[in-house]
Structure formats: structure tokens, C-alpha cells
Amino acid sequence: MERDLSGDACCTGRSRRNFLASAGTAALAAGVGPGTLGPVLAATPDQPDSAAPAKLRPFDMADVDLAESPFLHAQRMTEAYLLRLQPDRMLHNFRVNAGLKPKAPVYGGWESEPTWEDINCHGHTLGHYLSACALAWRSTHDRRFKQRVDYIAAELAECQKASGTGLVCAFPKGPALVAAHIRGERISGVPWYTLHKVFAGLRDGALLADSTTAREVLIRLADWAVVATRPMSDEQFEAMLNTEHGGMNEVLADLYFMTGNADYRTLAQRFSHKAILEPLSHERDHLDGLHANTQIPKIIGFERVHEATGDAAYRKAASFFWQTVAHTRSFATGGHGDWEHFFPMAEFDAHVFSAKGSETCCQHNMLKLTRALFLQDPRADYADYYERTLYNGILASQDPDSGMVTYFQGARPGYMKLYHTPEDSFWCCTGTGMENHVKYRDSIYFHDASTLYVNLFIPSTVRWADQGATLAQTTAFPETPSTSLRWTLKRPTDLTLKLRHPRWSRTATVLVNGTQVARSTNPSSYVALTRTWRDGDQVELRLEMHAAIDRAPAAPDIVAFIYGPLVFAGALGRDGLTPGADIVVNERKYGSYNDTPFAPPVLAGDPETIAGSVRPGDKPLEFVIAAADRQPVRLIPYYRVAHERYATYWKLGSADA
Ligand SMILES: [Zn+2]
Numbered sequence: 001m002e003r004d005l006s007g008d009a010c011c012t013g014r015s016r017r018n019f020l021a022s023a024g025t026a027a028l029a030a031g032v033g034p035g036t037l038g039p040v041l042a043a044t045p046d047q048p049d050s051a052a053p054a055k056l057r058p059f060d061m062a063d064v065d066l067a068e069s070p071f072l073h074a075q076r077m078t079e080a081y082l083l084r085l086q087p088d089r090m091l092h093n094f095r096v097n098a099g100l101k102p103k104a105p106v107y108g109g110w111e112s113e114p115t116w117e118d119i120n121c122h123g124h125t126l127g128h129y130l131s132a133c134a135l136a137w138r139s140t141h142d143r144r145f146k147q148r149v150d151y152i153a154a155e156l157a158e159c160q161k162a163s164g165t166g167l168v169c170a171f172p173k174g175p176a177l178v179a180a181h182i183r184g185e186r187i188s189g190v191p192w193y194t195l196h197k198v199f200a201g202l203r204d205g206a207l208l209a210d211s212t213t214a215r216e217v218l219i220r221l222a223d224w225a226v227v228a229t230r231p232m233s234d235e236q237f238e239a240m241l242n243t244e245h246g247g248m249n250e251v252l253a254d255l256y257f258m259t260g261n262a263d264y265r266t267l268a269q270r271f272s273h274k275a276i277l278e279p280l281s282h283e284r285d286h287l288d289g290l291h292a293n294t295q296i297p298k299i300i301g302f303e304r305v306h307e308a309t310g311d312a313a314y315r316k317a318a319s320f321f322w323q324t325v326a327h328t329r330s331f332a333t334g335g336h337g338d339w340e341h342f343f344p345m346a347e348f349d350a351h352v353f354s355a356k357g358s359e360t361c362c363q364h365n366m367l368k369l370t371r372a373l374f375l376q377d378p379r380a381d382y383a384d385y386y387e388r389t390l391y392n393g394i395l396a397s398q399d400p401d402s403g404m405v406t407y408f409q410g411a412r413p414g415y416m417k418l419y420h421t422p423e424d425s426f427w428c429c430t431g432t433g434m435e436n437h438v439k440y441r442d443s444i445y446f447h448d449a450s451t452l453y454v455n456l457f458i459p460s461t462v463r464w465a466d467q468g469a470t471l472a473q474t475t476a477f478p479e480t481p482s483t484s485l486r487w488t489l490k491r492p493t494d495l496t497l498k499l500r501h502p503r504w505s506r507t508a509t510v511l512v513n514g515t516q517v518a519r520s521t522n523p524s525s526y527v528a529l530t531r532t533w534r535d536g537d538q539v540e541l542r543l544e545m546h547a548a549i550d551r552a553p554a555a556p557d558i559v560a561f562i563y564g565p566l567v568f569a570g571a572l573g574r575d576g577l578t579p580g581a582d583i584v585v586n587e588r589k590y591g592s593y594n595d596t597p598f599a600p601p602v603l604a605g606d607p608e609t610i611a612g613s614v615r616p617g618d619k620p621l622e623f624v625i626a627a628a629d630r631q632p633v634r635l636i637p638y639y640r641v642a643h644e645r646y647a648t649y650w651k652l653g654s655a656d657a
Contacts, residue, residue: 054307054375056446056453059462061138061208064441067459067474070395070639071440077403078437079140082132084422087148090126091155093170098159108585109426111170115586120177120189121428123170126152127197128431130214134204136438149205153213156202160217166224168217169195181243182228184236192271195221196246196297197431203254215258222255226263229270241273244294249301253308265308272305272314273298280317285324287342293428295321296365303372319377322369326385332550332560332567333396333638333648334389335363335409348552352649355591357410363393364432371443378446380524383455384503384565386443390456391478392567394436396639397429399582405433407587413600413647414572418584418593427587445471451496453526457483457541467493469533478564478637479620481505481543489535497539498526504564505543513538547614547623549607558651559607561614561625561635568614568623568635572600572645582643598645601627604653628653 066072088104090111095102106112110121130152137145156168167175171189178191199221205214229237252268255261276298279286287295299321306314328345329336335358336342338351351357367389374382396417397406404419407429420430445462446453452464457477463470468490475483485497501508503524510518510527520527529539545564552558561568576596584593603625605613614623614635623635638648 056375056378056448058371058375058442059445059447059464061135061439061441062141063463063465064444065461066441067461069459070400071437071458073400074395074398074403074437075139075440077398077400078132078434079136079142081403081422082129082136082148082434082438083144085129087126087129087152087155090123090129091152093122093172094126094156094159094168097169097174098163100159100162107426108424109421109430110428111426113424115588117172118188120171120191121194122172124194124197124428125426125431126170127194127199127201128434130198130201131204132434132438134201134208134211135435138208139438139441146209146211149209149211150213153202153205153211153217156198156217157213160220166220166222167228168198168221178228181240182232184239187243190244190246192240192243192245192248194246195225196248196251199251200247203251203258206258218255219259222252222264222267225252226267229267232270234270237270238274241271241275244291245271245273245298247297247301250297250304251301253301253304256308265305268301268305268308272302277302277313277317280321281313283316283320285320285328287321287324287329288344290342291340292337292342293340293359293361293365296325296362296369300365300369300372303369303376307376315376318369319373322366322373322382325366326370330385331358331411331649332388332562333358333363333392333409334366334385335359335393336366337362345552346554349555349558349651352552352555352558353410353412353651355410355412355415356408358393359408360393360397360406360429360436361432363389363397364429364436367394367443375446378453380500380503380526383500384524387456387502387565390440390443391565391637391639396641397433398437399642401642402583404583405429405436408590410590411647411649412591413649414598414645415591416577416582416594416645417642418582418590420587421583421585424585425587429587444473450494451498451528453498453500454483454485454541455500467495469493469495471497478545478566481545481564483541485539485541487533487535487537487539489533489537492532492534494530494532496528496530497533498528499539499541501525501527502543502565504545504548504562506546507544509542511540511542514540547611549611551607557607558649559610560649561611561623563621563623563637566621567638567648569638569641570601570633570647570650571636571641572598572633572647574644577643577645579643600645600647601633602629602653603633603650604628607652610652 086104089107092102092106110116111125133145133148159168160166177187181187181191202214202218205211206218249268249271252264256265299318302314303318338354339356340359343351367386370382370386399419406417406419407427420427444456444458444460457475459475461472470488472486473483477483501520501523505523508520508527518527547563549559550562577594581594614625617624621637624632627633
């Protein structure tokens with residue numbers, strides 16, 4: 001979350017506190033993006049004519065089951081955390097602002113503590129929590145999640161009734177702060193950023209948890225926004241957008257799809273930041289120095305506004321942004337940025353080893369954008385990025401033991417992952433983290449009328465009701481580079497099955513019922529199998545995983561090790577790290593927690609050939625590599641690193657050093 005009051009994000013020299021001041025940005029962006037809502041929206045009878053029809057549709061998460069895997073474990077950990085949290089504590093300041101007596105004490109961290117009073121993000125957690133409970137309900141049909149959505153929606157309706165306005169918020173002096181922001185006064189905080197989380201949570205409650213109360217509260221809130229901003233000139237509006245405002249354009253476009261009310265579409269366009277839209281729509285990368293997570297939710301909104309208006313400039317901006325961030329600005333893990341900001345890639349060596357690289361919200365939001373673009377333009381390139389970031393950014397972000405999640409996932413050699421506390425942090429990444437792990441099933445499979453796409457190799461089953469078909473995927477991936485799929489069909493059925501041939505595999509071989517039927521030597525594509533499928537037909541996809549390196553063009557001697565889609569980190573032990581010391585309150589102090597001196601191993605060799613020095617280790621998905629100054633280094637998947645020092649990037653010494 002960005003904090004500079006000017007809203008001008010180019011401030012790499014500024015302190016972390018300053019960054020945080022401005023904007024409520026995007027760090028918090030909500031978890032259910034256009035993609036997640038796609039199927040629900042597409043089924044809405046009043047979908048306006050101007051909507052650009054998506055090429056693909058996702059499956060309803062209720063039609064996908066996860067089998068045992070690290071993903072299902074992560075989901076269960078988040079479910080437990082969601083059920084531990086108390087809605088009345090998150091509602092505390094919403095009731096205060098509405099003149100009602102709170103029912104329970106407020107939570108700590110960003111929700112109330114003076115350390116973060118400059119960002120004024122009180123209440124953002126409730127929005128994420130609504131989204132997360134709606135996602136968890138859709139994924140599991142555990143009624144406790146729906147009850148929480150319905151309860152919170154009813155409480156917010158009560159706040160609207162008591163205050164006599166549609167505005168529901170929890171930051172101090174809420175209505176006055178928003179009014180001052182709209183008048184163009186200098187304020188402390190990021191009201192639209194925080195409100196976007198509430199908007200998005202209500203949207204998800206309405207669409208995923210079928211909460212009519214959430215829908216009613218959302219429409220009152222949106223109508224308040226329409227009226228409150230109507231007097232603003234375009235110039236005043238654009239000036240306001242210099243302050244972080246999350247994905248307000250996205251959620252307003254969604255509201256247009258939900259209701260057909262053109263006021264919301266107009267407001268979605270007004271909330272589209274022209275200073276960002278204009279250069280991107282001309283394929284100009286002006287991102288150096290900009291606060292990353294302030295921008296990504298705007299871009300997701302650009303894509304959504306394109307779908308609502310048909311205006312090609314929005315689509316061009318969204319796809320160009322994705323291209324430049326995913327292909328030229330990302331680390332091997334799919335993350336990006338240093339101190340939350342995009343940096344000039346020519347200065348890669350000065351930023352890569354930061355303890356404050358790769359804010360996890362940015363990966364959350366890049367996946368939302370990736371998914372939205374993939375639905376419109378189903379290229380394997382999008383799915384490749386999705387897989388890489390899902391393993392190395394999202395799955396990697398959760399402590400498998402506590403269920404808490406990271407803020408930064410930096411590459412300072414020998415540093416460690418730090419996770420939030422259950423009740424005293426409530427960072428932006430806590431919020432997006434609540435959503436990340438209860439929606440894994442939303443991006444494994446996609447379909448059009450007669451084609452089923454298999455994008456991810458995660459043990460799971462998908463039911464395709466329209467075709468009377470069920471496809472079960474059994475796999476030990478990534479421990480083995482293959483996956484098996486089995487059809488259950490009511491009758492012989494003509495369908496196309498599209499299997500992703502990932503970028504990281506030189507070949508893809510497909511067998512049907514034990515006989516080879518296709519072999520692809522074209523990585524980052526799909527193998528299409530069109531045939532009459534019969535009940536019990538068995539499909540096997542065989543891939544190849546190789547040790548390789550990933551590096552930035554500007555720093556060819558700084559490498560990360562990869563194997564298939566996975567980043568392999570040096571596992572560097574627990575010296576100086578006491579149990580529990582990686583659960584921390586304050587995300588601004590990343591880099592100073594557990595800051596005991598530590599000398600990481602030195603790896604030496606030629607970057608062109610060093611991947612050949614990687615040797616198999618004792619267990620599956622473990623490798624070793626010789627160090628120049630000590631015993632060999634154990635390499636393990638970065639997503640498995642927890643409670644341990646690690647290195648993901650290495651500056652190679654010369655072999656004779
Ligand atoms: Zn964040």
C-alpha cells in the first residue's frame with residue numbers, strides 16, 4: 001500500500017513510511033476478479049449488449065473438487081483462519097461510524113493501531129474477509145462461511161439504516177474524510193482503496209454466496225458513490241485518482257454487468273486513471289518508479305471496462321501492461337518490484353537482493369489480471385505465467401504450519417519468509433492472503449461450448465454438467481512430470497480436450513488408453529485432442545522437467561535455479577532463527593526482523609553452464625550444488641521453504657575464486 005500524500009508514486013528514495021501513506025492502494029485488492037465472477041455474470045439475464053463475450057468460461061468452483069495436495073492443505077489452513085476471526089471485531093468501526101455501539105473490541109494492526117494511522121485503512125479487512133468467506137463457501141459449501149457473509153451483510157445494512165447514507169466505512173471520521181477527498185483537499189489515507197475492498201466483498205457475497213442482503217447493501221453503497229462524485233469535473237476526478245484507489249473501476253464495471261445500470265459504467269470510466277491508461281494504451285512502459293500494487297488493480301479494471309464498453313484502448317492498455325510486467329519486469333518467481341515499486345530493469349542488480357521485493361498482493365493481482373485476459377484470449381503464455389506465480393508466489397506465501405502469509409518475499413540471501421500475526425497485523429497482504437488459498441480451484445480448468453482446457457496439473461475433479469461429463473485428474477506433479485485424466489461420461493461425447501504444453505517442457509506426449517496419439521515439440525501451446533470420448537477413457541500427458549537458470553538481461557551473472565515451473569531455493573538452515581520469530585506484527589520492518597549477520601554460501605561458475613552442476617538430492621524435488629566456500633548447498637522448491645533461511649538468487653563468483 002502506498003502512502004505518499006501527493007499520490008505521485010515515483011518515490012524510490014522515500015522511506016517505507018512515506019510509501020505507505022498515500023494510497024491505499026492496491027495492495028489490498030480483492031480476491032475475486034472478473035474471471036472468478038465470469039460464469040456468474042455470464043449467466044445474468046440482464047447482461048448488457050455491449051459486453052464483449054469472453055472466449056472461455058471458468059467452471060463454477062462448486063463443480064471442481066480438490067484432492068490431497070499442498071493446495072488443499074493451504075485451503076484448509078485458510079479456512080481455519082477465517083473461522084477463527086470474529087466478524088463483530090471487524091465490524092467495530094463500521095458501527096462506530098454509523099453511530100451504533102460496537103459489539104466487540106476492534107482488531108489490531110492496520111485495523112486500529114497508531115503505527116498505521118497515516119494510511120487510514122481501517123475496514124479493509126472486512127472487505128477481504130467477505131470475499132474470502134464467499135469464495136470459501138463456493139469452494140466447500142460449508143454453511144459457516146455463508147452464514148458469515150449473510151451476517152456481515154445484515155450488519156452493514158444496519159449501519160446504512162442508522163447513518164441514513166449508503167456509505168459504509170470504518171476509517172476514522174469516515175464520511176468527512178471521503179467528502180474532503182472528493183473536494184480535492186489534502187488528506188491522510190486512501191479512502192477509495194479501502195472502500196474498494198468493501199465494494200468487492202459485497203459483490204462476491206452477492207455473486208458467489210447468493211446473498212441478497214449483500215447485493216442490496218452494495219447497490220446502496222454504489223448509488224451513494226454515484227451521487228457523491230457527480231459534481232466533480234473530469235479534471236477534479238483525475239486529480240483524485242492520483243491517490244491510490246484500488247480497483248474501483250473494476251468493481252463498478254462488475255456492478256454494471258450485475259444491474260445494467262449505465263451510471264455504474266460511466267463511473268467505472270471516470271475511475272479509470274487516464275495518466276496510467278493513456279501511455280499504456282499506446283504501448284509505452286512508463287512504470288519505472290511507480291507504486292506497483294497501486295497500478296495493477298486499475299489495470300484489471302481497464303480490462304473490465306473494455307468488456308463493458310468495447311473501447312479498445314482499455315484492452316490494449318491491459319494486455320500491454322501484462323506483457324511488460326510478466327515478461328520483462330518479473331523475477332523468476334513471478335513477483336516484481338522493490339519496496340513495492342517498479343524499478344528500472346537496467347538496475348536489476350541493485351534491487352534483486354532486497355528484503356522488500358515481491359509484495360505478495362502484487363502476485364495476487366497479477367493472477368487476477370492474467371486470468372481475466374486468458375478468458376478473452378486463451379493463450380498458453382498466460383497460463384504459463386499463472387502456473388509459475390501460483391507455485392512460487394501464492395502457494396509459497398503461506399506458512400504451512402500456522403496458515404499465516406507473507407507480505408514481501410524478497411531475495412536477500414539468507415533472509416527468511418516472515419508471516420503476519422493472527423490478530424495484530426491485518427496488512428493488505430493478510431487480506432489478499434485470505435482470498436488466495438480458498439480459490440485454487442478457479443483456474444485449473446476452463447471451457448467453451450465444446451472444449452475443455454486443462455491449465456494446471458493439480459489433483460482434482462471437474463464436473464461439466466452441460467456435457468454430462470466429469471474429468472478426474474490424478475497426478476503427483478511436480479514430483480513427477482506427468483498427469484493422468486479419466487473421463488466419466490453419460491454417453492459417447494464429441495469434445496476437444498486441450499492440454500497445456502508448458503513453456504518449461506521441451507516436449508509433450510499424450511497417450512489415450514495407453515496408445516500415443518500426439519507429440520508436441522512446441523512449448524507454450526496446447527495439444528488439442530478432438531474425438532468421440534467414451535466413458536472410462538484415460539488420457540496421460542507426459543512432460544519433461546530440466547534444471548535451468550532464470551536471469552535478467554541486465555545482470556547475466558545473477559541467477560535463480562528453476563526446474564519445470566518451480567524456483568529452487570538454497571535451503572540455508574535456521575541459525576539465529578528462534579521458533580515463532582518469523583511471525584511478525586509490522587510489515588514495515590521487513591529486513592530488520594531477525595537481522596543477525598549471516599554469510600550466504602558462494603556459488604561459482606559460468607552462468608551458461610551452471611545448471612549442469614545441479615545434482616539430484618536425497619528426496620524427490622531436492623537437488624544439491626557445490627559451493628565454493630563450504631559444503632554443498634541443498635536446493636528445494638521455494639514454495640516449500642518455511643522457518644528457514646533461503647536464497648533464491650545467486651551472484652556467481654568466478655570458478656577459480
Ligand atoms: Zn500487500
